[in-house]
Amino acid sequence: MRRKLAAGNWKMNGTGKSLAEVVEISKDYMTSNIDILICPPATLIERMARTAVDSAVAVGGQDCHAKPSGAHTGDISAEMLTDAGATHVILGHSERRADHGETDADVRAKTQAALAAGLVAVVCVGETEAQRDAGDTLAVVGAQLAGSLPDAGVTGGTVVVAYEPVWAIGTGRVPTLDQIAEVHDFLRTELVKRFGDAGERIRLLYGGSVKPDNAAEIFATSNVDGALVGGASLKATDFSAIIAALEAA
Numbered sequence: 453m454r455r456k457l458a459a460g461n462w463k464m465n466g467t468g469k470s471l472a473e474v475v476e477i478s479k480d481y482m483t484s485n486i487d488i489l490i491c492p493p494a495t496l497i498e499r500m501a502r503t504a505v506d507s508a509v510a511v512g513g514q515d516c517h518a519k520p521s522g523a524h525t526g527d528i529s530a531e532m533l534t535d536a537g538a539t540h541v542i543l544g545h546s547e548r549r550a551d552h553g554e555t556d557a558d559v560r561a562k563t564q565a566a567l568a569a570g571l572v573a574v575v576c577v578g579e580t581e582a583q584r585d586a587g588d589t590l591a592v593v594g595a596q597l598a599g600s601l602p603d604a605g606v607t608g609g610t611v612v613v614a615y616e617p618v619w620a621i622g623t624g625r626v627p628t629l630d631q632i633a634e635v636h637d638f639l640r641t642e643l644v645k646r647f648g649d650a651g652e653r654i655r656l657l658y659g660g661s662v663k664p665d666n667a668a669e670i671f672a673t674s675n676v677d678g679a680l681v682g683g684a685s686l687k688a689t690d691f692s693a694i695i696a697a698l699e700a701a
């Protein structure tokens with residue numbers, strides 16, 4: 453059995469005031485039968501980790517550098533995330549791939565760095581609308597998956613894969629459940645081909661316009677082990693509703 457994971461990605465949103473939302477969620481979920489994760493901007497990691505201490509809420513980063521330290525102004529290493537209280541890190545999000553030109557090779561190097569620092573890597577893949585329209589979805593996500601994961605150290609406990617169609621992010625548009633199942637079943641097959649039993653244990657999250665009102669049906673879909681939630685993770689009431697839907701799934 454794969455343990456379910458409800459993950460929130462705050463992106464470039466949130467200041468100290470926003471920690472009030474985490475106080476709420478931590479109160480609601482002192483314990484849970486699923487894993488709960490919030491990835492705030494780096495400036496909030498340490499405070500959020502303190503806020504969520506003794507609750508079921510884990511804290512993660514949204515990116516890390518591939519090197520442990522050095523002359524890389526503005527960057528943050530995996531070790532620094534761990535030091536600040538993070539246990540997870542999102543890597544290869546489509547916004548980083550687009551805004552910062554991150555390639556699969558970059559994501560793979562970052563994933564290696566995250567694993568070396570003891571962080572769980574949440575590695576993102578997903579097609580653009582043009583790629584879907586061209587019938588290339590499985591080829592695109594398959595290539596991203598192959599290129600973004602290292603050969604060593606990948607287990608159900610160290611890596612999570614998130615499928616986030618770019619056209620569904622922040623748009624209110626969601627693939628059909630059949631489309632989600634098709635991609636998640638494909639990713640599962642690819643993971644098992646490459647990693648054997650470990651590939652069976654790697655959690656697969658869906659991300660892209662997950663809201664309280666569509667969460668339950670998405671969570672009932674084949675090979676969906678949870679969600680990576682953007683906008684709806686910023687409000688405690690919305691994110692709690694999504695957590696509750698996953699607990700009940």
Ligand SMILES: O=C(CO)COP(=O)(O)O
Binds near residue numbers: 620624683
């Ligand atoms: O990109 C996402 C999470 O990483 C999804 O964002 P939205 O839930 O706002 O569509």
